Amino acid sequence: MSWTVDDARDLYGVKRWGNEYFDINADGDAVVLLEEDGAVHEVSLQKIVEGLRERGSEMPVILRFKSLLDGQIRRLNEAFNQAIEEANYAGNYRGVYPIKVNQQQQIIEEITSFGEQYHYGLEAGSKPELIAALAYMHDKEAYLVCNGYKDDEFVDLALMANQMGMRVILVLEMPGELPAIIARSKALGIRPELGIRFRLSTKSEGHWAESGGDRSVFGLNSPQLIDAVEILKEADMLDCLKLFHYHQGSQLPNIRSIRESATEAVRVFVSLAQEGAPMEILDMGGGLAIDYDGSHTNASSSCNYSLSEYTTNLIEVVKMHCDEAGVSHPTLVTESGRAVSAYYSVLVFNILDTTRFACPEEPEAPSADAHDMVQNLWQTRLNINERDLQGCFNDAMFYRDQVRELFRHGLVTLRERASAETIYWHICTRIAAHADQMDEVPEDVQSLQANLIDFYYANFSVFQSLPDAWAIDQLFPIMPIHKLGQKPTNRAILADITCDCDGKIDRFIDGEGTSPYLNVHDRQPGEEYNIGVFLVGAYQETLGDLHNLLGDPHVASIGIKNGKVTYNHELEGDTVADVLSYVEYDPKDLEKRFRHFAEEAVTEGLISAKQRKEILNAYRVGLSGYTYYEG
Incomplete structure (x- = not known):
């Protein structure tokens, strides 16, 4: 059957937690229902984000209603x-x-x-x-x-x-x-x-x-x-x-x-x-x-x-x-x-990059002179069948591990190892697909799904914007705010930009309790893909910390006037200078120290006076910039 918006509503549970404030429209956008003079207006969150971008705002942003x-x-x-x-x-x-x-x-x-x-x-x-x-x-x-x-x-x-x-x-x-x-x-x-x-x-x-x-x-x-x-x-x-x-x-x-x-x-x-x-x-x-x-x-x-x-x-x-x-x-x-x-606040952030483990596409065959263990792994991919998924998985694990050991001893090249890794993940993806259709699945094969979950790198800080998700395992409704008319084919953990092993969300709401992954759409390099975290108006905005010196995100208050969306109150998030001042740095002193360092570089002939000007300007721009990734 073809995918519908009703399927998206069911998958992300929006009717169960939305309290008649949130829904998904026919275009596949998450919407908020705003009241004006007794009339209810359906407003696309994706359209709000596009309007903010046109006005010069970057992600992440907190939307207040x-x-x-x-x-x-x-x-x-x-x-x-x-x-x-x-x-x-x-x-x-x-x-x-x-x-x-x-x-x-x-x-x-x-x-x-x-x-x-x-x-x-x-x-x-x-x-x-x-x-x-x-x-x-x-x-x-x-x-x-x-x-x-x-x-x-x-x-x-x-x-x-x-x-x-x-x-x-x-x-x-x-x-x-x-x-x-x-x-x-x-x-x-x-x-x-x-x-x-x-x-x-x-x-x-x-x-x-x-x-x-x-x-x-x-x-x-x-x-x-x-x-x-x-x-x-x-x-x-x-x-x-x-x-x-x-x-x-x-x-x-x-x-x-x-x-x-x-x-x-x-x-x-x-x-x-x-x-x-x-x-x-x-x-x-x-x-x-x-x-x-x-x-x-x-x-x-x-x-x-x-x-x-x-x-x-x-x-x-x-x-x-x-x-x-x-x-x-x-x-x-x-x-x-x-x-x-x-319900008052929704956090929206964009996905910057992805790391995919699932590999449904047919990989390239290894070169004719590739090591025997790589060739054996290639052959294993031809022998996958539901009658012996455990045996296929065991063979794939063995040959993959052998290739890694050979690499440690310098007997396999990096290209050969890369080829083996790609073939291995393709085998695992196909085994997991077979397992999804079976009633009884070997325990080792069951664990494959967790190993095939992708990483989607998100432009926000868990510690700053969702501290309860990190500190007390609070669950929040999370879903893409657009493309919901298309079936999400990938499964992902959301990793923030703190580069901290705790800086991730790996527990999500689903219809049967919790899930270790979020259903997401395939994202092509450079494609805009926005995620919303809902029901964050309580505690999250004031409990956050400055992990990695990532400060408060932008805020936009959204309303309705004469049936049209209004951007009533926009607050710029913390700049780099702001957060540095919170931890006792003086931005003027920082610039002074860096200027002295740049002048020494001129004296030593490492850069020209003109380059010094450009470098100092870049430093000043950095101080006044947003603490999050700016596209």
């Missing part, structure tokens, strides 16, 4: 509001976005702007995040939740913002914070709004399960919680305690563990209310998962629940236990950072 960020904020709030209405829940929902998930200015500005209609707030875990939040969030009905370590400057800023009418809530992460907050409150004459983070005994599942349980790093345990209540009573400040907070980790895959955690948390919330604290807010932390692999299971890169199930379960648990205790329904807060921002 404001429409998708807005869409996730809308979906989250509407799901909670619907669950509240259906359950006759008496409280409200007020989400907050954890700035640490993606601290970029554009995302904070958009969240505070679009989110104002839902009184959507922010969570700050450090003094820089608090300072950024205070500049952008001025909605007096939204919450600014302050977690993390807090020095006097941090506390003072939060208290002063309270005085200005903001709902800034200082959450106690450790017992030692409370006396300091009370002291600053009395010194300034401003009563705080306080919250307490509790260390639940219930443990969750997934990669971040250690965020919960008795040994979790942050939060107070039961005795410390009671001590805090007593300290507040003694200070006549128990009325300041209004929020209870817990956090079970990011990317929680199982709705059952979410429900169990919520049950324990509500019990503690109710107990604090019974202690006399005017508890108003239940902050249920983050954890709302993204279905990265589209499997809809409790795998760490997926989730076995929908957004509607998530909100309905939380509302049901809180309502039931509050009603039993006769406690008013609290305002619910979630800190859903990943679920809000993941």
Whole structure:
């Protein structure tokens, strides 16, 4: 049967993980679905990239889509509001976005702007995040939740913002914070709004399960919680305690563990209310998962629940236990950072080169005077049959290894060795093709597929742009963004340009779990071939490092106006001078040192004065250039 776009959708799972934001069009391009005034527009990612190239941008580039960020904020709030209405829940929902998930200015500005209609707030875990939040969030009905370590400057800023009418809530992460907050409150004459983070005994599942349980790093345990209540009573400040907070980790895959955690948390919330604290807010932390692999299971890169199930379960648990205790329904807060921002960004990079191991084409016959072992390998290729694939593979391995050993002793030329290697890979390719059609395949032959995976060299850094893929084996949806109307015939690992053995992606999403290769199209030398990595808006932009001094890539914010694509905000990626300054080099000093070196070369007669000028100009151009490969 001929290949269709539907086959591409199925192969790359775009309908499973795309959340109705991504698809493939009839031309075989990956598309993003952007909304404008209620109308949805299908925009080709390949056409966006072509537009950026026409404007002078190089790959790699991060594409940001404001429409998708807005869409996730809308979906989250509407799901909670619907669950509240259906359950006759008496409280409200007020989400907050954890700035640490993606601290970029554009995302904070958009969240505070679009989110104002839902009184959507922010969570700050450090003094820089608090300072950024205070500049952008001025909605007096939204919450600014302050977690993390807090020095006097941090506390003072939060208290002063309270005085200005903001709902800034200082959450106690450790017992030692409370006396300091009370002291600053009395010194300034401003009563705080306080919250307490509790260390639940219930443990969750997934990669971040250690965020919960008795040994979790942050939060107070039961005795410390009671001590805090007593300290507040003694200070006549128990009325300041209004929020209870817990956090079970990011990317929680199982709705059952979410429900169990919520049950324990509500019990503690109710107990604090019974202690006399005017508890108003239940902050249920983050954890709302993204279905990265589209499997809809409790795998760490997926989730076995929908957004509607998530909100309905939380509302049901809180309502039931509050009603039993006769406690008013609290305002619910979630800190859903990943679920809000993941879809927002797509990383696109181009393939620079390839190394092919599969060799389906018939190789050239060895010369008549080639060594006998090379001739024997050539003959082996004629004897491939399904009845004895193992024997054919054994013969090919033996003759190939013999040729290599003879080369080490100088008895075979480099040309003969090259001929033998080509014949060997052709034999392996044909054996693997036979094996694909068989039900029972010898174990050694099964391993051939892994040995036939190509390397596609990609113009990006895993360490800079996809740090979680390297550090914690996070899976991201990855696929070509064009040529999808053609059947991909090659299998590849993506190697970045860091020349580091860890600088690669060799785990990919497929319909049955994970695959050690990505299905890709054959790429001819010089041909443009672009790959997209999706759902990278959470954590990836700010966790990256400067491995090989490869800096931030270009960024382009894409929107729709009057039905046409707009390039709203373009940020140039780091230059060579930028990244060198990050590691304490002074670009001016570098140029000065190199100029002195070039002048010595003139003095020694190695170059002319005119050549010195050209060389210095090349050095300056290099300093101002992009850190990635420029075509």
